[in-house]
Amino acid sequence: MNDLVSNTDEGIKIMESRFKRKKVLILLDDVDLNDQLKALVGKHDWFEMGSRIIITTRIRSVLDEAGVKCKYELKEIAEDKSLILFSRHAFMRDSPPCEFESLSHAVVSTTGGLPLALEVIGSFLCGRNPAFWQDALMKLKEVPHTKVQEKLRISYDAxxxxxxxxxxxxxxxxxxxxxxxxxxxxxxxxxxxxxxxxxxxxxxx
Known part of the structure; x- marks a missing residue:
């Protein structure tokens, strides 16, 4: 949709006309306000039966106000799956090589199963020697990686x-x-x- 709209009401009318009587799959990421949902997906009768709308948000009340019936709270990743995700970014494989196994477990344990941290730190350590890993691990125990801090700061500022x-x-x-x-x-x-x-x-x- 390339239409330029001058205000929210005009945009809502365009969205309704485009979606009316159509089966759709819509993903709305990082929604902070219920007004955003009203503008983007309007009323349930906009869409054909069988349509699916997936919403991600840090604020549970957004889902409550929208009448969302099926909710899933994202949990931290289990340690075994955390190691796999970390290894894919650090070594381009599903498990660490023998010489990095204990270091990998130590790094993974500092992330608390946070996918963003596993990906960022894994990529940061990729191709580095064990001495670099040791130094990085000491720093990570004190404070998260800068890129991880930036992402988490978004939730705090809200x-x-x-x-x-x-x-x-x-x-x-x-x-x-x-x-x-x-x-x-x-x-x-x-x-x-x-x-x-x-x-x-x-x-x-």
């Missing part, structure tokens, strides 16, 4: 002030704690952590 305070509390003091055991502290500070459904748990621990 939080409001109170959510950022909760995020920083968790990152600095409560990694590994059960959420129920510390949520009373935020309740006492009137932060009400359970009232907002944004994901505020640090992704790197």
């Amino acid at each position: 939080l409001n002030y109170e959510e950022k305070q909760i995020f920083l509390d968790i990152a600095c003091f409560f990694i590994g704690y059960i959420s129920d055991s510390v949520s009373s502290m935020w309740d006492a500070c009137c932060h009400a952590p359970n009232s907002n459904k944004r994901a505020i748990i640090p992704l790197w621990s």
Whole structure:
């Protein structure tokens, strides 16, 4: 679709006319506002039966407001699958060579099963010698790779002030704690952590 539109209402009319009575597959990535969904996919009766709309978002309330019935929360990758993904980027194969096996396991354990980190760090270490890996591993235990930080920063910047305070509390003091055991502290500070459904748990621990 190459049409240029001057405003949202005009764009909605064009989208509706193009999709009406058609079976479609639509992927909407990184949606932050329910208004974005209304503008892009409108009402369910725009589409033919059997159509599929896939939405990715960091904010659960977007899906709730849109009436999405089937939801899936992305979990961290299991260690064995993490090693495969990492190895494909670091060695262009599904497993590390013998001389890099222990180093690879150590690097993978620092990522917490985060696919982005596995891909970025694997590519960064590709073709490097074991001494370079050792130095990189020491740094990764202290702070994530720069490119990973940039991506994670997007989620942090999307939080409001109170959510950022909760995020920083968790990152600095409560990694590994059960959420129920510390949520009373935020309740006492009137932060009400359970009232907002944004994901505020640090992704790197």
